[in-house]
Amino acid sequence: MGIFRQNNNxxxxxxxxxxxxxxxxxxMECKMCPRDATKWSVQDGFFDGEITSKVLPIHQACALMAPREVIETLVKCYPQGIKMKESAFHRTALHIACQTNAPIETIEALVHFYPEATRIQDALGRLPIHYACAHEVPSSTLELLLxxxxxxxxxxxxxxxxxxHVACRRGVSLYELELxxxxxxxxxxxxxxxxxxxxxCAQKGNSRHHEEMVQYLxxxxxxxxxxxxxxxxxDTWEPAHKLSTIHHRNVAAKGA
Incomplete structure (x- = not known):
């Protein structure tokens, strides 16, 4: 996620x-003009400083790791906004928050207001958890998504x-790998x-976790x-055991 510039006066x-x-x-702006939370703007270089996208304020706030209070306020101003997708990769606010390693409190708020977002794939087929695994989020974030x-x-x-695969390529802790x-x-x-x-994937990585990840895997x-x-x-022993038992029972029955 790169630095982006607003391009809609x-x-x-x-x-x-x-x-x-x-x-x-x-x-303060949300309190005075709540409708502003419903307005889309074109952000140059919204993704990686190169990809332009049309976004809502909640997308922009998640990209900049806004605190929970801001996210909750934007949702209250425009409840539908949390379900909307930005135009470039069709990502929800939760995708973006996971991609930018937003605070766990922000992730919790997004999941609370729209839990279905954990199930939504973007234009690349990726869920929010794919981005969480790619950006070394805290274990608590991964636990919440799972x-x-x-x-x-x-x-x-x-x-x-x-x-x-993503986690192994980018590098996560052994605890997260176990999860x-x-x-x-x-x-x-x-x-x-x-x-x-x-x-x-782990063998190709070079983070501080990769050596222990390879050994663990x-x-x-x-x-x-x-x-x-x-x-x-x-499985192969049990039937033979059962047949042997049946055979002995049959022999015993004939002897009787």
Missing amino acids: ASAALPDLISHEDWKLVL REFPESCKIGDQNGWLPL LLDCYPQSANTLTDKGSSPLM EDYIKRSEQNEKDLLSF
Whole structure:
């Protein structure tokens, strides 16, 4: 997310105040002119300082990690705004907040007002949790997203990347890695559309977490494979055991 410039003089007041991160004045402006929260503006370089998008004030506020009070005020001024998507990548406010590593209090407010946002994919097929995994959010944020929509761990983007692939490529703590694997154990062996496993993604990373992530994934996969072998051995042994028991019972019955 890069620095962006407002480019619509018709509704400049609130966007300008947000762009300067003057949150007290933003709250005052919302109180005096609540309708300003409903106005769209074109923001040059809204994404990565390069991609222009048409956004609402709530999108802009989330991009600048506004405090919870600001988000709650914008939602009260325009409840539908939290459901709206910006024009470039069709992302909701929750997508943007996760992408910019907004405070957990802000994420909590967004999920509280619109929990369905955790289920919405953007133009790239990504859920908010994909962006959370890509930007080293606090564990509490990941826990919240998983608690609200556990099935998110099974959903890949348009290139088949699960949240686990993203987390392994960008680097997360072992605790966060465990959260994702506990939610969907099969994801450890799931491949992207181009054939990359989570382990391969981790091996390509270079963050402070990657070395321990690689070791953890290798051990996790070995344990999973051993568990499958043990189950297979049990499955093949059990019928034979049952047949043997039935055979002895039949022999005993004939002898009687």
